[in-house]
Amino acid sequence: MITKSDSYHQIIEVYDDLSRQQKKIADGIINRCDEIVFFSITQLANFLGVSEATIVRFAQHLGHKGFPELKEDLVKYYREYLTPGARMRRSIEEFPDDPLLYKSHAAREIQLLEESLQAVDNDSFVQAVEAIVQAERIFLFGNGGNECLANHLTFRLSRFKLKAIQQSVSGKNLFEKFLQIEKSDLIIAYHFYKPTIDFRRLMEVSAEREVPVLLMTDSLVPPMIRHAKIVLFAPRGSAGTFHSQVVPMAINNALINGVASKLGNKAVKALQELSDMRQKHYFSDFSSLISHENDQ
Amino acid sequence: MITKSDSYHQIIEVYDDLSRQQKKIADGIINRCDEIVFFSITQLANFLGVSEATIVRFAQHLGHKGFPELKEDLVKYYREYLTPGARMRRSIEEFPDDPLLYKSHAAREIQLLEESLQAVDNDSFVQAVEAIVQAERIFLFGNGGNECLANHLTFRLSRFKLKAIQQSVSGKNLFEKFLQIEKSDLIIAYHFYKPTIDFRRLMEVSAEREVPVLLMTDSLVPPMIRHAKIVLFAPRGSAGTFHSQVVPMAINNALINGVASKLGNKAVKALQELSDMRQKHYFSDFSSLISHENDQ
DNA sequence: CCAAAACAGAAATAAAACTTGCAGTGATTG
DNA sequence: CAATCACTGCAAGTTTTATTTCTGTTTTGG
Numbered sequence: 001m002i003t004k005s006d007s008y009h010q011i012i013e014v015y016d017d018l019s020r021q022q023k024k025i026a027d028g029i030i031n032r033c034d035e036i037v038f039f040s041i042t043q044l045a046n047f048l049g050v051s052e053a054t055i056v057r058f059a060q061h062l063g064h065k066g067f068p069e070l071k072e073d074l075v076k077y078y079r080e081y082l083t084p085g086a087r088m089r090r091s092i093e094e095f096p097d098d099p100l101l102y103k104s105h106a107a108r109e110i111q112l113l114e115e116s117l118q119a120v121d122n123d124s125f126v127q128a129v130e131a132i133v134q135a136e137r138i139f140l141f142g143n144g145g146n147e148c149l150a151n152h153l154t155f156r157l158s159r160f161k162l163k164a165i166q167q168s169v170s171g172k173n174l175f176e177k178f179l180q181i182e183k184s185d186l187i188i189a190y191h192f193y194k195p196t197i198d199f200r201r202l203m204e205v206s207a208e209r210e211v212p213v214l215l216m217t218d219s220l221v222p223p224m225i226r227h228a229k230i231v232l233f234a235p236r237g238s239a240g241t242f243h244s245q246v247v248p249m250a251i252n253n254a255l256i257n258g259v260a261s262k263l264g265n266k267a268v269k270a271l272q273e274l275s276d277m278r279q280k281h282y283f284s285d286f287s288s289l290i291s292h293e294n295d296q
Numbered sequence: 297m298i299t300k301s302d303s304y305h306q307i308i309e310v311y312d313d314l315s316r317q318q319k320k321i322a323d324g325i326i327n328r329c330d331e332i333v334f335f336s337i338t339q340l341a342n343f344l345g346v347s348e349a350t351i352v353r354f355a356q357h358l359g360h361k362g363f364p365e366l367k368e369d370l371v372k373y374y375r376e377y378l379t380p381g382a383r384m385r386r387s388i389e390e391f392p393d394d395p396l397l398y399k400s401h402a403a404r405e406i407q408l409l410e411e412s413l414q415a416v417d418n419d420s421f422v423q424a425v426e427a428i429v430q431a432e433r434i435f436l437f438g439n440g441g442n443e444c445l446a447n448h449l450t451f452r453l454s455r456f457k458l459k460a461i462q463q464s465v466s467g468k469n470l471f472e473k474f475l476q477i478e479k480s481d482l483i484i485a486y487h488f489y490k491p492t493i494d495f496r497r498l499m500e501v502s503a504e505r506e507v508p509v510l511l512m513t514d515s516l517v518p519p520m521i522r523h524a525k526i527v528l529f530a531p532r533g534s535a536g537t538f539h540s541q542v543v544p545m546a547i548n549n550a551l552i553n554g555v556a557s558k559l560g561n562k563a564v565k566a567l568q569e570l571s572d573m574r575q576k577h578y579f580s581d582f583s584s585l586i587s588h589e590n591d592q
Numbered sequence: 593c594c595a596a597a598a599c600a601g602a603a604a605t606a607a608a609a610c611t612t613g614c615a616g617t618g619a620t621t622g
Numbered sequence: 623c624a625a626t627c628a629c630t631g632c633a634a635g636t637t638t639t640a641t642t643t644c645t646g647t648t649t650t651g652g
Contacts, residue, residue: 021630041611042610051630052631100425100557101418102413103418105549107413110409113402117398125396147447148447242452242552242553245448246545260395315600353600593652595651596649602645603643604641608640611635612636614634616630616631619627619629620627622623622625
């Protein structure tokens with residue numbers, strides 16, 4: 001007889017000590033929990049090919065009074081811990097983690113996005129939107145794998161007629177770039193894992209010059225975030241897998257939409273202006289010099 | 297008496313004809329369906345402040361034999377139609393679509409990723425991975441808002457020592473770029489919505505020169521996909537909202553992981569080489585000339 | 593304002609879901 | 623090889639859940 005608490009994990013723990021039929025039940029609960037939470041004991045017995053009595057005894061063995069108590073526990077687990085993303089992973093787990101199965105990758109991304117729901121502090125998010133809207137100019141720093149993030153946000157903000165400038169260069173050139181940045185501007189920096197020399201320089205100089213910094217990162221160690229005015233925490237999955245830029249990209253997108261709603265009519269006007277300009281020049285030879293990308 | 301089929305929508309339809317107490321039940325089912333699917337009739341009666349008899353009559357009014365049948369129907373609805381993303385949206389719908397609420401944006405992204413589970417054809421995905429691994433060189437085309445995607449994939453593929461070259465220029469320069477591209481190469485193009493002049497040119501020339509094209513798009517109209525050898529369909533949400541690059545980014549990431557697994561040891565070696573190079577030069581003055589970005 | 597109809601809840605009844613005792617089975621051990 | 627033990631399903635009980643009936647109440651239409 002074992003003390004109960006979280007039936008699901010408890011089952012995994014005691015699994016080896018279970019009898020043949022009881023293992024059937026345990027397997028069922030572990031693998032098909034999302035179906036089982038809706039079953040009555042009769043349905044479950046038929047589903048698993050086990051007698052109802054065995055199920056009751058199984059529940060009691062786990063320290064419950066009876067089956068309904070076990071089920072309640074499973075429902076609780078199902079609702080609290082089996083997040084939608086986890087459920088999805090489970091649902092495609094018949095082909096587990098096949099790198100040639102898009103679904104398996106997408107499910108992981110969904111899980112990361114879910115984590116970000118908890119991780120991203122909404123006050124910081126609101127502050128970030130506000131800072132972008134207020135800034136005189138916006139300088140975006142992202143190197144290597146983060147260049148795409150800086151690029152993306154720069155492009156979108158520019159479309160709102162905000163003065164967004166992408167600065168992907170690192171090293172000594174950094175200081176030259178810095179000469180033009182002022183207090184009223186905003187620096188947006190994308191930097192993950194741990195601080196590099198360049199990143200430290202960037203943060204120190206911006207602190208010195210009192211330029212506000214919005215930092216997107218997945219690391220909250222002090223050297224990373226010390227000088228940042230606003231920090232957006234973007235979880236990117238556990239080590240061991242290739243880090244994905246999906247969550248930071250989602251945050252970018254949320255920022256863009258947030259900024260758009262803050263700007264309101266201004267944003268609409270800016271987009272309209274762009275659209276008009278395109279119309280005007282579309283058939284001229286000039287056409288190929290301006291971007292034609294034509295989503296909104 | 298009404299014919300049954302999908303209780304949930306049926307309830308919404310007949311809502312106005314319901315009595316006061318029955319509306320209570322309907323409200324409960326519509327708003328708190330995800331809790332109610334786990335309730336017995338007794339629990340539900342207490343929860344709603346309605347007698348059990350009324351619930352049974354409600355179920356029968358809807359054309360069911362009794363309460364268990366209605367519940368079964370709701371469970372079915374809950375499991376089939378309330379996708380995880382939809383559930384999440386529902387769960388944060390107390391603050392509906394607040395543009396200053398990160399959760400509200402993230403929930404939408406999750407929904408899009410879910411759609412992509414259906415939309416992305418896995419055969420195409422596998423072909424795409426194969427094509428990338430086989431290609432002599434890879435030329436990536438993405439303009440405007442898609443530049444970030446091309447940039448991202450270029451960076452990652454380069455890290456595997458694949459010869460990935462980003463080509464963001466449009467217009468006449470395009471032809472110059474083309475002189476160096478050959479049959480054994482691969483073109484990866486990101487283009488959404490509808491074909492532009494530049495895009496048509498790109499596709500026509502590549503068809504002429506028989507260079508295989510991997511196209512990522514959200515539009516399947518013939519002019520878009522005619523000449524593409526492999527098409528990856530990346531849904532980006534309904535019109536009216538700003539299109540997000542989260543799904544294409546997720547596909548990028550899936551491709552990267554797919555390629556990594558195909559390359560196997562080769563990929564590991566390439567990454568190791570990079571890491572060694574960093575170690576060697578990290579403390580020298582040379583350091584700032586190479587990328588320090590240090591996630592995997 | 594009153595009668596007829598519709599409605600809702602309490603209680604009784606029916607139907608399940610659940611538990612337990614018992615006997616049969618097969619494995620283990622002395 | 624027989625005795626023991628753990629395990630299981632059957633079937634008979636017990637409890638919980640679901641339905642129906644009955645009765646008082648509210649609503650509706652004249």
